[in-house]
Amino acid sequence: MNAMVGETYFRRLVVFYIPLFLFVFAMLFPFAWMLITSIKPDAELYNPRISPFIVREPTLEHWESLFGTTLFIRWAVNTLWVAIASTAVSLFAGVLAGYALSRLVFRGSTMFGIMIFVTYLVPPTLLFIPLTGVVTWMGLQDTTWSLIFTYPTFLVPFCTWLLMGYFQTIPKELEECARIDGATRLQAMSKIVLPLAVPGILSAGIFAFTLSWNEFLYALVFIHSPETKTIPVGVTSELIKGDVFFWGALMAGALFGSVPVAIVYSFFVEHYVSGMTGAVKG
Amino acid sequence: MAQILLKNLRKTYDETEAVRGINLDIDHNEFVVLVGPSGCGKTTTLRMIAGLEEITGGEIFIGERLINNVPPRDRDIAMVFQNYALYPHMTVEQNMSFGLRLRKVAKAEIERRVKHAADILNIGELLERRPKQLSGGQRQRVAMGRAIVRNPEAFLFDEPLSNLDAKLRVQMRTEIKKIHQRVQTTVVYVTHDQVEAMTLADRIVVMNHGIIEQVGSPQEMYEAPKTRFVAGFIGSPAMNFVPCRIVERGAALGVRLSGDITLDLSAEQSKRYRGYLDKEMVFGIRPEHITERRQHTNENQLDFGCTVEVLEPMGIDTMVFMDIEGVEVTARAAPKAVSNPGETMMFTIDMNNTHLIDPKTDKVV
Numbered sequence: 001m002n003a004m005v006g007e008t009y010f011r012r013l014v015v016f017y018i019p020l021f022l023f024v025f026a027m028l029f030p031f032a033w034m035l036i037t038s039i040k041p042d043a044e045l046y047n048p049r050i051s052p053f054i055v056r057e058p059t060l061e062h063w064e065s066l067f068g069t070t071l072f073i074r075w076a077v078n079t080l081w082v083a084i085a086s087t088a089v090s091l092f093a094g095v096l097a098g099y100a101l102s103r104l105v106f107r108g109s110t111m112f113g114i115m116i117f118v119t120y121l122v123p124p125t126l127l128f129i130p131l132t133g134v135v136t137w138m139g140l141q142d143t144t145w146s147l148i149f150t151y152p153t154f155l156v157p158f159c160t161w162l163l164m165g166y167f168q169t170i171p172k173e174l175e176e177c178a179r180i181d182g183a184t185r186l187q188a189m190s191k192i193v194l195p196l197a198v199p200g201i202l203s204a205g206i207f208a209f210t211l212s213w214n215e216f217l218y219a220l221v222f223i224h225s226p227e228t229k230t231i232p233v234g235v236t237s238e239l240i241k242g243d244v245f246f247w248g249a250l251m252a253g254a255l256f257g258s259v260p261v262a263i264v265y266s267f268f269v270e271h272y273v274s275g276m277t278g279a280v281k282g
Numbered sequence: 283m284a285q286i287l288l289k290n291l292r293k294t295y296d297e298t299e300a301v302r303g304i305n306l307d308i309d310h311n312e313f314v315v316l317v318g319p320s321g322c323g324k325t326t327t328l329r330m331i332a333g334l335e336e337i338t339g340g341e342i343f344i345g346e347r348l349i350n351n352v353p354p355r356d357r358d359i360a361m362v363f364q365n366y367a368l369y370p371h372m373t374v375e376q377n378m379s380f381g382l383r384l385r386k387v388a389k390a391e392i393e394r395r396v397k398h399a400a401d402i403l404n405i406g407e408l409l410e411r412r413p414k415q416l417s418g419g420q421r422q423r424v425a426m427g428r429a430i431v432r433n434p435e436a437f438l439f440d441e442p443l444s445n446l447d448a449k450l451r452v453q454m455r456t457e458i459k460k461i462h463q464r465v466q467t468t469v470v471y472v473t474h475d476q477v478e479a480m481t482l483a484d485r486i487v488v489m490n491h492g493i494i495e496q497v498g499s500p501q502e503m504y505e506a507p508k509t510r511f512v513a514g515f516i517g518s519p520a521m522n523f524v525p526c527r528i529v530e531r532g533a534a535l536g537v538r539l540s541g542d543i544t545l546d547l548s549a550e551q552s553k554r555y556r557g558y559l560d561k562e563m564v565f566g567i568r569p570e571h572i573t574e575r576r577q578h579t580n581e582n583q584l585d586f587g588c589t590v591e592v593l594e595p596m597g598i599d600t601m602v603f604m605d606i607e608g609v610e611v612t613a614r615a616a617p618k619a620v621s622n623p624g625e626t627m628m629f630t631i632d633m634n635n636t637h638l639i640d641p642k643t644d645k646v647v
Contacts (some may be wrong), residue, residue, distance in 0.1 A: 019322035107328050172366035182430070191380075195371050242467040 031255070031262075038062050038252035045247060058088065062248030066239075071226050072253060075234035080255075082144050082230060083212040087150035090208050094159025095153065095201060099189060102167040103175070113164065120157035127153065128221050133224055146222040147230070151212045158211070159204040166200030167193065202268055213261055231257040285310055285434040286331065286343035291327050292339035300326045302492040303340070313462055313469045317479040318515070324472045325440060327489070332438055334363050344435055345639050346488055355384075360429030361438040364445060366421045368413035368428075375409040378428045399430040402464060426461065436468040441596035443478065455481055476516050480504070484576075488512045505635075510564065510644040513637055519569050519601065522611045523639070526559045526565040530566060537565050537638075540607040547635060549580050555638060558647065566637040566646070569601065569612040574619035575628040582633040588625050604628065 008067065034206035039058045044050055066072050101113045131150050140146040170193055178188040194201070219233040226238060239246045283570050286308040293301040301323040310504065325483075329335040331342060332352035336561060342349050347356050350627060367378050375396060382392045400406045413421060429437050434491040442458075443451045459482055462469060473479055479486045479502045480552040488495045488511070496503065496512045507513035515523050526537045529544065533553040538544040575585050593609075594601040600620050602613040604627075614630055621627035637646045 086640075090358060171367065173363045173365055174322055174369060176354075176369040177361065177363060178369070178380070179334070180332055180357075180359060180361050181353045181428070182384040183351075187384065214618065231332075 034255040034258075035252045038248055038255055040248065042248065062246075062252045065246070066249045066252045066256070070238050070249070070253075072256070074227055074229070075229050075231045078144055078228060079213055081233075082147045082151070083209050086146045086155060086212045087205055087208040088167060089148070090152045090155035090159050091205050093156045093202065094163050094204060094208075095194070095197075097156070098163030098167055099193065100218065102164045103172065116157045116160050117129070118156060120161065124154060124217050128217055131218070131219060138245065141222060141230055142224050144223075144228060147212075147215070147219055150218050150222070151215060155208045159208055162204045162207070163197070163200055166197055166204075170196050198200070205267055208263055209264065223257070230272040266267040285343070286436060286468060287343040288327070288331075288340070288345070290340040291330060291337065291342065292334065293323070293330060294338045294420060297543070299492055301330070301338075303481075304489075304494055305348045305476060306487060306494065306497070307413075308468060308470065311466045311468055313471065313482060313484045314487060315471045315473060315478055315479040315483035315485075316487045316489055318471055318495075320474060322489040323492040324474075324489050328361075328438055328440055328470060328472045331436075332359060333356075333357050343526040344523070347627075351576065358435045359438055360432045360434040361430055361440065361468070362422075362425045362442045366413075366425040366442075368416075368421055368424055372412050373410055373412055374424050376447065377413070377424060378409075378431050381428070381432045385610070388451075395431045395433070396427075397452050399427040402430060402461060403427050419444050419454060420453055420470065422446065423457075427456075430461075430465055434467070436470065439469065439471040439473075441473055443473070458557070462642065477518060478629075480516065486516075488515060491516075506646075507637065508646055510646070511638045513566050513646065516546065517568055519612055521566050521568050521637075522572075522609075524567075524606055524609050525641075526563055526613060528555055528561060528563060528638075530559065535559065537563075537636075539565060543586050543606065545584055545586070545631065548633060551633070555647070558638070558640070560639065563647075564639040564641050566639055567631065569614040571632040571635040572629050573612035574613075574615040574630070578628045578630070580632075580634065585628055587628050590621050590623050590625055592623060592628050593620055602629075 036053060036055055039060065039062070040055050041057055041059045041061065044056060050056070097116070101109060101116075131153070133266070135146045137143050138146075140149065146162045152193065172194070174192050178192045179185065183191060214232060215230070216232045219230045220237075222231050223233060226234065229237065231253065233251060235257065239250045239253060286306075287597075288304050289296045289308040291301055291304040291306075292299070304323075306314075314368060316327060318324050326547055331336050331344075333349070333352065337350050344357060344359070346527055369380065372380065378396050378399060379392045380394065387395075396409070397406070400409060403426060405420065405427060407422070408416065408420060413424070416424065425442070440620050441459075445598045446454060448619075456480060457569060462482075471478075471482060480503075483500055485497060486503050487497050490511050496504075503516045505511060507516060510523070514523065524539050526539050529536050529538045531544070531546050533552075534549060535555055537547060576583075588604040588606065589613075590602055591605050592603040594595045594603070595617060599614045600617045602615050602620055604611050604613065615627075615629075639645065640647050
């Protein structure tokens with residue numbers, strides 16, 4: 001960001017640095033809180049006389065209890081598997097549906113697009129009841145497959161809509177030109193449109209991955225055995241016993257559950273921004 | 283390299299008819315320009331030839347082949363789009379070779395053809411760049427290069443110059459003409475700019491409301507327009523149209539433009555227009571055929587006087603605007619010979635270059 005001519009330092013402080021600081025603070029505070037709580041001994045944790053931000057004798061006992069006494073690693077593997085599989089399924093369907101809805105004119109194509117969006121608006125809190133029936137009927141209850149099959153119910157509409165918008169920003173002349181140059185429709189899509197849509201596909205993928213990584217309700221309803229649980233459900237069900245909260249281990253679980261996603265985000269942040277703002281120029 | 287034949291070609295979108303029955307025969311290596319105002323169906327026609335638009339009715343032949351149901355990639359044509367449609371993720375070289383690579387042409391052959399096209403277009407040093415790093419004129423060249431390497435039966439151009447600034451447009455226009463002279467091939471070129479049509483075309487096709495108004499060489503279009511639309515569309519500044527009445531002038535006929543101005547028609551014209559005696563007609567004449575009073579070079583030149591309203595100096599000529607019965611009429615006079623606004627000026631009009639239009643049919647009679 002370059003300073004405009006005549007812009008004073010004070011003005012930049014008010015309109016830029018202070019809002020930026022507040023934003024960064026609000027974003028990073030939860031991570032700091034999780035870290036501090038997870039390395040504090042219980043004696044300090046429950047002592048109201050000590051400032052909550054200071055750790056006097058850092059300890060790894062909560063980390064040890066998380067990795068030693070719970071199935072956290074198993075949960076992490078489950079979560080990763082479910083997130084990757086459901087994202088892959090949803091992206092595949094979303095790319096094809098988004099392409100079709102943005103490019104092909106067929107009877108009822110607009111209606112179809114709207115209906116997909118409406119599906120996305122149906123809240124999971126309503127949907128989980130009938131879905132429980134479906135999962136049971138398919139004999140998938142208490143398996144990670146139940147999640148891989150149900151997450152696309154909200155991921156596919158989401159990916160389709162995001163990608164539909166992105167495909168529309170790619171000039172259709174590029175494809176027409178490719179088809180005159182000798183490409184079939186499928187070749188025009190795979191050699192011209194898809195390479196140009198990579199930022200959009202990446203953002204849809206990251207979004208879908210995060211949504212399934214964090215998903216709580218379906219995982220809570222469809223999974224019972226500790227060894228099939230995902231991180232959000234595992235941590236909250238195994239580290240809260242009745243009204244006893246194991247805060248240190250809980251926060252360690254939250255920390256290790258959220259950091260990988262943050263890392264994935266930071267890797268793709270550039271693609272991600274251009275995916276959201278949609279910019280293909282000739 | 284091939285003939286293109288359009289037979290009673292039609293296109294309808296839902297309720298609207300974009301193209302309403304077009305018949306056109308384009309010859310080997312001919313440069314044909316489809317020209318007309320926006321919405322006249324010229325681009326739709328081109329897109330039907332390319333195969334990007336379904337054909338509602340009629341037939342298209344390229345060479346001997348009926349191509350109504352042939353997909354675009356098998357029609358052996360190349361198209362240059364208005365926005366150039368260069369593939370942004372490929373270098374210039376990859377853009378140009380894309381079609382050949384799809385057809386699995388040998389590598390050495392691809393290299394040879396790309397180099398050949400790059401030489402013609404003078405873009406040899408740009409081959410490694412990406413479209414984003416090119417100027418408008420360079421992109422235009424690359425788009426043409428992509429067409430040339432394919433060595434297709436026909437080139438289709440869809441308003442290729444309208445994204446360029448005025449100066450570059452004139453340059454590229456000449457360039458396109460030069461390239462056509464070097465790379466002999468059939469060209470169908472769509473534009474809304476009549477100057478482009480005049481300068482480039484072997485034959486011009488003027489379209490309006492989905493039909494062809496007239497087909498002919500640029501000179502024919504200029505000298506002998508068949509309809510009021512063509513008369514007004516071709517030529518700049520545009521032809522003057524003045525409502526008039528055909529009256530008797532002794533043995534011959536005359537055109538009465540106003541109470542003061544009645545122009546005598548030649549014996550030949552009088553014979554031709556006899557049937558329109560006493561009818562309300564429209565008199566058409568180009569500004570360049572009304573000049574300051576000059577020595578007559580043929581017996582069909584007449585003089586008349588009129589009050590000057592506005593002057594527009596163009597350098598080589600000055601445009602003189604006058605008012606005849608509420609209709610603005612433009613004349614093209616030598617800068618030194620014009621009178622000041624408000625004064626009466628004498629003009630010479632060349633009756634050999636006038637057109638009489640029947641307002642009921644808008645046809646030139």
